[in-house]
């Protein structure tokens with residue numbers, strides 16, 4: 001547990017926040033952007049900035065606004081129509097933010113990211129430097145997924161995950177996820193009138209998954225499950241998360257004055273170092289390795305690298321340097337890591353000690369299948 005923020009009051013006074021505003025809130029029943037509500041959130045963010053808090057904004061809404069501008073009544077099914085709608089709507093989104101932040105004499109900047117941008121270490125570092133520079137300059141960055149260039153396989157899809165990755169990038173103290181519910185309930189409150197709101201919890205608490213399994217609202221993408229996962233991802237970098245209702249009056253100001261609004265997800269582990277945070281944010285695995293119990297122990301208890309001798313099975317299509325998931329024999333995810341061998345090579349060396357590599361492969365590469373510096377336990 002990070003001792004830094006032990007109370008709502010101290011968390012409310014933290015220096016750097018990422019605020020994510022979801023589709024469910026931003027749009028008037030899918031009829032374009034709710035500009036009045038946006039003006040209200042901008043007023044609050046501007047007040048936070050004036051009080052010395054650094055804020056990065058992650059905003060959805062491009063598809064809904066694009067649909068309205070193009071006269072589409074139903075959410076398009078095809079990828080290229082969605083991408084066209086997002087491209088049109090993103091213009092509206094930045095116009096609304098720019099015009100409203102102008103009233104407070106604050107500059108805005110548009111940042112559009114894809115999963116690929118953040119899985120490539122160099123591009124990740126570039127995005128990080130740019131965001132940090134914008135923060136230093138007192139500019140409010142408005143981040144969204146670059147919907148125009150992403151395909152189903154590589155997209156974040158929901159902006160909760162993007163919000164958590166941005167929180168990791170800028171080393172935020174707090175990720176605030178504003179949505180259309182007051183927080184995380186014990187079950188989906190739309191379907192269960194007896195559901196109770198959770199006021200605070202450890203992000204790692206396994207019982208949250210069941211509570212959040214109810215799916216998204218009509219306009220949202222991820223529902224509560226992606227918010228819980230986002231809180232966990234942010235927690236790995238030591239950040240706290242609050243999920244709260246964007247419809248509550250002055251919600252952000254209430255959070256900054258320490259009021260107990262929404263659900264507070266606390267980190268419980270020591271934050272990962274910067275490189276491992278980047279690895280933990282690699283969400284698209286290219287393959288899977290099934291480890292025997294000795295290998296699981298070597299990784300989880302002894303902090304060792306993964307050797308091919310402890311791998312039972314290999315699947316997927318990966319090249320050297322790509323991300324794979326390591327599971328135990330019961331199918332539980334143990335770790336993510338960047339492999340030193342392609343799938344074709346890995347298939348030849350699994351279950352064998354590294355002394356055999358030269359005779360099997362015809363050359364001697366790295367001794368480890370995944371080096372411990374490139375492994376992150378899950």
Ligand SMILES: Nc1ncnc2c1ncn2[C@@H]1O[C@H](COP(=O)(O)OP(=O)(O)O)[C@@H](O)[C@H]1O
Pocket residue numbers: 021022023024025160178179180181183184185186187188189190211212213214215216217218219220221222223224225
């Ligand atoms: N346990 C839960 N607590 C609160 N909301 C839940 C829960 N399970 C599912 N939900 C649903 O998640 C929705 C919010 O997610 P989503 O529609 O993706 O919003 P956003 O666009 O803000 O990300 C709520 O409207 C609610 O119906």
Ligand SMILES: N[C@@H](CCC(=O)OP(=O)(O)O)C(=O)O
Pocket residue numbers: 021022023024059060061062063064086144145147157158159160219220221222223
């Ligand atoms: N990038 C998409 C947002 C995806 C989305 O709806 O996410 P979320 O707000 O988390 O439900 C857009 O701007 O329309």
